[in-house]
Structures are given as structure tokens and as C-alpha cells.
Amino acid sequence: MTAPALRPGGRSARVQESIHSAVRELLEEQDRATVTVPQIAARAGVTPSTIYRRWGDLSALLADVALARLQPDSESPRTGSLAGDLRAWAEQYLDEMSSAPGRCMLRDVQASLKPSYCATIIGGQLQAIVDRYPNEASPGVDRLINMIAAPIVFRILFSETPMAVEEVHRLIEIALNP
Incomplete structure (x- = not known):
């Protein structure tokens, strides 16, 4: 229901x-x-x-x-570049979701009847970042979700330690290179 x-x-x-x-x-x-x-x-x-x-x-x-x-209270930080904005977004997301309340939130969403809504929210946040830089080549929101958000969430839900920030930065570099 x-x-x-x-x-x-x-x-x-x-x-x-x-x-x-x-x-x-x-x-x-x-x-x-x-x-x-x-x-x-x-x-x-x-x-x-x-x-x-x-x-x-x-x-x-x-x-x-x-x-x-999960709905953001404010727009993600603007750094002046797509890579910088993605790093800022990913660092904030990692920090918030790795906390005890964040882990519980992710588990509650996972148990809900609409867990795909989480991907819709994240996709919207990432699309807003991509839209800021129309002159920069973008890998597309699906690739960003698969390469950045999905590994973060997987580690938070199924590992004892969250992903290191340096690893998140490495994944962003990979996602941005075709």
C-alpha cells in the first residue's frame, strides 16, 4: 500500500x-x-x-x-567546474549518508515500497549540476549514478567502513573520462 x-x-x-x-x-x-x-x-x-x-x-x-x-535543503555547492561540483556533491553525500542517521535513512528507503525514488532524487541533483556546465562534456546522469552514487551507497549499506573520499574522487575522474 x-x-x-x-x-x-x-x-x-x-x-x-x-x-x-x-x-x-x-x-x-x-x-x-x-x-x-x-x-x-x-x-x-x-x-x-x-x-x-x-x-x-x-x-x-x-x-x-x-x-x-533525502530532498536537499539547498543547492549543491558551485565550484566553477563540473568535476569540482561533483566532488563537492559526492563529499557531502558521503558524509551525510555515512552517519548513523544517514545509514538508517538509507535502510528505511531500501525497505520502502518506492526505493527507486532515491535514484530519482539523486538523479535530479546530479542533473542540476550537469546543467550548470552546458559547454562541458557530460557522461550523463545514469553513468554518474552508476560510477559515483551506487558505490557510495553500496559501501554504506554493506561494508563496515564507508568509501574513502580519495576513492570517490578517483571514481569521479573515471566517470568524467569516456
Whole structure:
């Protein structure tokens, strides 16, 4: 079951934001495994049935909050070159997603009914960077995802240590060379 499309404003948006805020606050205060729908509902000022009606279960709600957090708050840094912008984006992405909250977020998204949404978000971020440099040859967003983002995510999810920044830089160089 997927969450229904919500109107961009009004009561529905306020309720969703209240629930999302409650989830974020509880995840900062306690271990993820101990967070419950009744706790979230009490913190958000809604009934548990409101949460179940919109999201179906706790894992779908956690995934929805994680997906919302993946949306960037601001534009990625501008360095003056495609390679520089990609390095800045990749370093920030590696740092954020390698953190304990970032790892949990990636796992929640992976468990969601729409894990491909993560690739859509990352693809949009990378496309925005590529679009800044229309006169530079670009390998295309799919290649950037495959060569930069995918190895970062793989190491975060399936390795004890995240990828080294130097390795990320090397992958960017490879991705930019045909």
C-alpha cells in the first residue's frame, strides 16, 4: 500500500508535517527499534488510526520520513567546474549518508515500497549540476549514478567502513573520462 497523494497545503499537509516532525524528534531521542506508532501519534497530536490510514504501518511511515529527508535543503555547492561540483556533491553525500542517521535513512528507503525514488532524487541533483556546465562534456546522469552514487551507497549499506573520499574522487575522474 502506498501513501495517498496529499494536497500541497491545508490540514492534510499540517498533519503530515506534524507526524514527520514527531518521527524525527523521537528518532533523535531514542533507538529506532523502540519507536512505536502510538508514541508518534501522541507526539504529533493525532490518533494512531490517522497514521495507519495514511501509511499502513510503521515501516512505510519511516520510509516516507526518510525519503522526505533525502530532498536537499539547498543547492549543491558551485565550484566553477563540473568535476569540482561533483566532488563537492559526492563529499557531502558521503558524509551525510555515512552517519548513523544517514545509514538508517538509507535502510528505511531500501525497505520502502518506492526505493527507486532515491535514484530519482539523486538523479535530479546530479542533473542540476550537469546543467550548470552546458559547454562541458557530460557522461550523463545514469553513468554518474552508476560510477559515483551506487558505490557510495553500496559501501554504506554493506561494508563496515564507508568509501574513502580519495576513492570517490578517483571514481569521479573515471566517470568524467569516456
